[in-house]
Amino acid sequence: MKITLLLVVLALFCGTSSAQVTSYTFDPNNLNKRLVAQLDSIYKEDQDTRMQIVQAQQAGVSRDSLLAMVEVAKKKDLSNIDFMVKFIDKHGWLGPEVVGIQGVQSMFLVIQHADLSIQKKYYPLILKAEQEGKMLSSNVAILEDRMAIREGRPQQYGSQFRTDEASGKNILYPVEDVDQLDDFRKSRGLPPMKDYLPNWTIADYRADLAKSEAFLKSISSRK
Template identity: 40%
Template sequence: MRVILVLLLLATGAAAEQSPADRTVGRPEFAAVRTELLAIVESDQKYREAYNELARIHPVPDAEMRTLTRNMQEADAANLPKLEAILAQHGWLGPDDVGPDASGAFFLVIQHSNLPTQKKYLPAMREAVKAGKARGSSLALLEDRIELHEGRPQIYGSQLRSDGGGALYVQAMIDPDHVDERRAAVGLPPMADYLKRWDLTWDLAAYKARLPDLIAKLSTAVRRPPKPQSP
């Protein structure tokens, strides 16, 4: 089953507008750390961008997909100790410290790590959000992923999965009637706007009718954890 899990906080915007060599962003004493974080972001994203482009092809070329998946896993394994070393020395660095593009590396690497690592750094990310060093929307995505990995419905409806034939659907969530209220509280757009990115329509009634089946699929997802992706 092909899996595409979708993230909102990406290395876009500021990252696209600023050169990795630009040391004027953030605090001068973190210029070298900013450069290292930007390199981590680039490493995290490049194979995922190629993966998601390839996933749009039907049928998906299996050999190429396996290669990209392996490349992503290797990049993730290499990025985590680098990020952990930065965390140990400097703590969680926010946009004011290293710029919003480089600061996004903390979320990306943790989001793309295994469940024990995600849970290990969840409290740190919650504190970073309180301190204005990370986005509430990013925390919501991490919380959704942890919930699904542990066999529980997600909270914010951020995580999508392929049905195996290339069609995407929103994985099981709690209380879909009020999901847009929860999303608004953490800075996420309404489901209808969010799903337009993949040419999907948010049909609440249809989703609720399908929800029991989606919940039943959670045990399968726990046995076969999805590979984290981002556009």
């Protein structure tokens, strides 16, 4: 039985049009079970590792213990990235009609955790997948933001932020146009900022901007 999970919206923004992919359509009976199993295993490891770190933070474990867990996560990431690079080079960027929703998400998450050179290598494939309705627009926007920050550029969709260790405050990395931020986010299927970062305000963003710009500059200088 075919499951329809597709909503493609024509988004008109700033004089341009693009197909906004917010969900998928596929027949679960036609999935490649072998590839699904491989990608689902990677997805589980990726998410379980990060959830363990979050739970440890919430439990108040020592800083040294957290750092040790982060190092383990980094090693697992490197292993997963190595697998995924070989997987994509062999199979291409597969859509949900082949590997299901979680399979596509597994590919995306691993590439999102990879270094900038790998992200840039596969970005054209990911963008093409979005244009074909095989990749969520929100995921592509997040990847575009992450690449921008790593290159020392302002992000467009406001998905990237850091948490100040002293205050616990979430500080947004610089954005292209803060006054149109929610419009940009809507154009790619992302929720408004009030839902994404409930305590975030434009006033706070402007107050923290100089500090954020300096932090962004320090990131790009480490490339």
